[in-house]
Amino acid sequence: MLGSYPVRVLFCSSGVAGSGHVALGLSLGNALRRRARAGRAAEAEYRLVCVDSPFAPLASRLGFDIVTVPPEGEAELGPGAYEGSALYRAIVDYAPDLLVVDLFWFPLDSFIASLPCRKVLLIRQVDPRFFTLPLRDRELRLRPGDYDLVLRTEPCFETPFPSEEIDPIIILDRGEIMGRDEALADLGLAPDERACLFAFNGAEGEGALAWKSFSYLEDEGWRVVRSDNRSGGLFPAARWFNAFDLVVCGAGYSAFWEARYFGKEACFVPYPRRFEDQGRRVALFSDYTPTANGADKLVDRLTGL
Amino acid sequence: MRKVLTITLSIAILTASAASLSCSSALVERGLSTIVIQTSPPVGRALSGGWTMGEETLPSFSSITVTVRGSGQDPVVGTFADPSGPISLTVRPGSGLSVSVSATPDWEATAVRYPDAQLPVLVSGYSGGAVVDAPANGTVSATVSLAPATTRIPVPNPNGDWQLGVAAGLSSGSLETYELPDLTTDSHVAFDKSGLLYVSMYGNVGVFGAALDNPYDTVQFENDVLDFALCSATNRVYGVYSGDGYVVRFVDLDDAEPTAADAMPMGAYQIQQGGIAVDALGYLYVPAYELSTEASGILRFSVDDTAKATPIAFASFEELGLGYFTGLTNTIVQDMTIANGVLVVALSEIQPSYYATDLRSRGMIVGISPNSMTNVWTAAAISESSPQYPIDPETQLYGPRRFLAVSPKRLYVLDAGFSWSGEAADPLKNEMRVVAVNLETGAIAETGLNGQVDYFETDYSTYYMC
Numbered sequence: 014m015l016g017s018y019p020v021r022v023l024f025c026s027s028g029v030a031g032s033g034h035v036a037l038g039l040s041l042g043n044a045l046r047r048r049a050r051a052g053r054a055a056e057a058e059y060r061l062v063c064v065d066s067p068f069a070p071l072a073s074r075l076g077f078d079i080v081t082v083p084p085e086g087e088a089e090l091g092p093g094a095y096e097g098s099a100l101y102r103a104i105v106d107y108a109p110d111l112l113v114v115d116l117f118w119f120p121l122d123s124f125i126a127s128l129p130c131r132k133v134l135l136i137r138q139v140d141p142r143f144f145t146l147p148l149r150d151r152e153l154r155l156r157p158g159d160y161d162l163v164l165r166t167e168p169c170f171e172t173p174f175p176s177e178e179i180d181p182i183i184i185l186d187r188g189e190i191m192g193r194d195e196a197l198a199d200l201g202l203a204p205d206e207r208a209c210l211f212a213f214n215g216a217e218g219e220g221a222l223a224w225k226s227f228s229y230l231e232d233e234g235w236r237v238v239r240s241d242n243r244s245g246g247l248f249p250a251a252r253w254f255n256a257f258d259l260v261v262c263g264a265g266y267s268a269f270w271e272a273r274y275f276g277k278e279a280c281f282v283p284y285p286r287r288f289e290d291q292g293r294r295v296a297l298f299s300d301y302t303p304t305a306n307g308a309d310k311l312v313d314r315l316t317g318l
Numbered sequence: 319m320r321k322v323l324t325i326t327l328s329i330a331i332l333t334a335s336a337a338s339l340s341c342s343s344a345l346v347e348r349g350l351s352t353i354v355i356q357t358s359p360p361v362g363r364a365l366s367g368g369w370t371m372g373e374e375t376l377p378s379f380s381s382i383t384v385t386v387r388g389s390g391q392d393p394v395v396g397t398f399a400d401p402s403g404p405i406s407l408t409v410r411p412g413s414g415l416s417v418s419v420s421a422t423p424d425w426e427a428t429a430v431r432y433p434d435a436q437l438p439v440l441v442s443g444y445s446g447g448a449v450v451d452a453p454a455n456g457t458v459s460a461t462v463s464l465a466p467a468t469t470r471i472p473v474p475n476p477n478g479d480w481q482l483g484v485a486a487g488l489s490s491g492s493l494e495t496y497e498l499p500d501l502t503t504d505s506h507v508a509f510d511k512s513g514l515l516y517v518s519m520y521g522n523v524g525v526f527g528a529a530l531d532n533p534y535d536t537v538q539f540e541n542d543v544l545d546f547a548l549c550s551a552t553n554r555v556y557g558v559y560s561g562d563g564y565v566v567r568f569v570d571l572d573d574a575e576p577t578a579a580d581a582m583p584m585g586a587y588q589i590q591q592g593g594i595a596v597d598a599l600g601y602l603y604v605p606a607y608e609l610s611t612e613a614s615g616i617l618r619f620s621v622d623d624t625a626k627a628t629p630i631a632f633a634s635f636e637e638l639g640l641g642y643f644t645g646l647t648n649t650i651v652q653d654m655t656i657a658n659g660v661l662v663v664a665l666s667e668i669q670p671s672y673y674a675t676d677l678r679s680r681g682m683i684v685g686i687s688p689n690s691m692t693n694v695w696t697a698a699a700i701s702e703s704s705p706q707y708p709i710d711p712e713t714q715l716y717g718p719r720r721f722l723a724v725s726p727k728r729l730y731v732l733d734a735g736f737s738w739s740g741e742a743a744d745p746l747k748n749e750m751r752v753v754a755v756n757l758e759t760g761a762i763a764e765t766g767l768n769g770q771v772d773y774f775e776t777d778y779s780t781y782y783m784c
Binding site for chain 1: 669782
């Protein structure tokens, strides 16, 4: 569909833990722009619809359209009720040709099958229990057949249903970040300084907790640039990566794979999540560098739908 | 047969009780008085055919406590373990003496007396009172109407698995549970004047006597009602269901074959989500939207014999101080009832969030004068400037959802929402409990059953936080 004529693409994420869910949508948006700039497709209309979080404003920093909705539960999203939900209204009002759903399948369960568009579900490493949601009177179970395409967006995990694997989705391509001199100048860092980016955008308080273990860097002469996108910060931080000799960050999907994709020396600090094993991600992939940006592969696959 | 309690002042008891009186010598000087009390069932009709034990009867009691108060006198209290025997108390003579009677029902003994009756076994206390003039050296009689005053606490779906839970009180260590597969996720409960329990279920409202796992009767609504109200004035059960908008439906129990009928729409008002209540005069109360002012509020209206609904009075939520009027708008009226002559409305605002600054789990209970439609008191509202979840759970509410039970001057409310644990992986902690609200002041009088009562609300929050 992403061929010579414009289409309307909607990225939908209900995740509220950290900036990564919004960043994922922005990664897709950037990839669509790249494809249009390259003349390989008409410029797509693109919007994000996300559950409201402190990271929603990041979209406008990159010039993308975003609509936020409140977290909604069974009372709003269940059968018979969903038509009044903010999430459903946000989707049908936009009337997308393509709907790309980030991981959180259950808010759309009541109506995903009825949406008259192509649908893609992006899955990353999660516990298989994530694909069922026990309710009081019934159990929701992901119906992969409701989607035209299910993609696994990081290596070495399986889904309990058929899916395709693509490389991790990164917000910027390697050619889109500043060179070292430009990045140093932009941040006011001296070329001979040892510079560290300390960036945490997971759950509130995680950065402060990690800082207790890494504040020694300043004692050892490192120039530490701390970034928290709740209150501004560098975004996308990768744009300034070439200014830094070391990155200290969480081990959520976006932070981890950005650092790996750009080959940064990094200290990853995994935090517990209910359905995601960040420690496993660090253990398995700290020496693995993706060869390509999965965002471009994602756009390729959307083109074929 | 009416039970007769005779309060006789005797010399022997007078002597024994004199120490509790402020001036025993004056008693002797002024002589004795005899008060004869007759007890009777509540004044006014009970719903659904009246007392199931018979119009003229009360249950057997395991104990009766009589308290006599008078101006300038210390109260005199007598507890009688065997109410079938003579009851005597020592009081000083006087005018305008307040006689309060409370009684504990013995349902096992009652079942022997009335083997075919549907007993309101959740009633745990009856009470009534009278004012008498007790002349010296005289006898006075008074009739005390004993009505259900305290109930055990029914909780629909306390474990989320289609059971009715029953707690003896807020400090109960566990709940009795009864299988009720026809409960809905929105099941509400109410007691009629005789203390029988009504529970909204799929398509009907069940009436429960001694068998709490099986309704002995049902009021057929032919639809799932979101809330219901029992009207002794008209012998109707009113409900609200979601159809073409929200619709008031009622069943007249006086009809030979009671059938559900919809009240006619009120053109100037649209009924909104949130419940229904009915007062002793038969006037109804619902959340409504007033088209002319584009305001939401509480509407007082009547429904006549032809099902015509007539608006009587309207007050906006702002005028009633009912709601939060800044910030997010997940503010929902959850339940309404008439208690202690006050229209009581529970409202909550629930906004799960991974961030303490965005988390909203709060609510309020507002007492409204039915006649003037004005705010009488507000319980437990959390101000906009505070964290939007309880910091002091003993005085604040997480999210009041259902009115469950009553006791004198108290209304028991299911309170469910979130607190903030601050744990990175799972920062929200479900909070589910029952609170007792003082119906005169609106203050939270007591809390309990923490963690023992669940409330159906899909906890998506931990899934959102992946």
